[in-house]
Amino acid sequence: MVELIDSHAHLDFDKFNKDRDEVIERAKNNGIVKIINVGSDLSSSHRSLQLSQKYEMIYAVVGVHPHEAKHLDKDALKVLKDLSKADKVIGIGEIGLDFHYDNSPRDIQREAFRKQLRLAKEVNLPVVVHSREADEDTIKILKEEKMNNHNVLLHSYTGGKELAEKASEMGFYFGAGGIVTFNSASELKKIIQKIPLTRILIETDSPYLAPEPHRGKRNEPLYVKEVAKFVASLKNTNLESVAEITKENTELFFNI
Numbered sequence: 001m002v003e004l005i006d007s008h009a010h011l012d013f014d015k016f017n018k019d020r021d022e023v024i025e026r027a028k029n030n031g032i033v034k035i036i037n038v039g040s041d042l043s044s045s046h047r048s049l050q051l052s053q054k055y056e057m058i059y060a061v062v063g064v065h066p067h068e069a070k071h072l073d074k075d076a077l078k079v080l081k082d083l084s085k086a087d088k089v090i091g092i093g094e095i096g097l098d099f100h101y102d103n104s105p106r107d108i109q110r111e112a113f114r115k116q117l118r119l120a121k122e123v124n125l126p127v128v129v130h131s132r133e134a135d136e137d138t139i140k141i142l143k144e145e146k147m148n149n150h151n152v153l154l155h156s157y158t159g160g161k162e163l164a165e166k167a168s169e170m171g172f173y174f175g176a177g178g179i180v181t182f183n184s185a186s187e188l189k190k191i192i193q194k195i196p197l198t199r200i201l202i203e204t205d206s207p208y209l210a211p212e213p214h215r216g217k218r219n220e221p222l223y224v225k226e227v228a229k230f231v232a233s234l235k236n237t238n239l240e241s242v243a244e245i246t247k248e249n250t251e252l253f254f255n256i
């Protein structure tokens with residue numbers, strides 16, 4: 001069976017309260033060998049850690065999402081640092097900038113992003129970045145914080161061509177998720193075609209952004225296979241090689 005990793009999921013969210021075990025079992029029985037569960041605030045970071053302790057195949061990333069940036073005070077940063085040292089916590093994220101929703105003021109988002117990048121360097125863990133409609137600021141901050149010698153993943157990439165080029169120069173990785181399968185994403189498809197497969201991780205971002213043919217439904221790690229199939233078609237290759245290369249990329253990136 002083809003083995004795949006879902007490099008970005010939120011299985012701790014309420015949407016999985018009724019059938020979390022079945023969702024994980026379904027993924028496991030269909031070749032999904034690892035799932036990275038990503039925090040978006042302190043409590044979801046705690047829950048990610050708990051999931052990683054309960055299920056052998058799950059790993060945790062801890063961090064405060066730009067939506068929640070206003071809550072990242074000194075105490076919260078200390079909690080994150082403690083969490084980051086736990087067994088099976090393999091990264092800091094998701095952190096970054098979201099200028100689409102602006103749920104936290106932009107200056108506060110920038111500050112929270114910088115603080116967590118510094119934390120990632122301090123504890124020597126890779127970084128999972130969320131960037132939406134903030135291409136220029138994202139790359140500027142990553143440059144200023146000298147993240148070029150660090151493992152940085154631009155998850156569920158939706159940025160433009162320019163950010164993709166600059167991020168490639170800095171040696172960053174790109175997360176391909178459900179959006180690349182959407183008919184409307186023609187620009188993104190071109191960008192993904194240009195990025196070498198050795199720089200791509202695949203993900204679901206469950207419960208959001210279900211890929212075709214499941215678009216509009218709740219997403220789950222099993223559907224990472226649809227993303228991989230689609231990336232294979234974009235790259236004129238087969239599912240087997242996309243699975244093998246992206247699995248290896250993910251394991252190297254997170255050191256798992």
Ligand SMILES: [Zn+2]
Nearest residue numbers: 008038094205
């Ligand atoms: Zn996410």
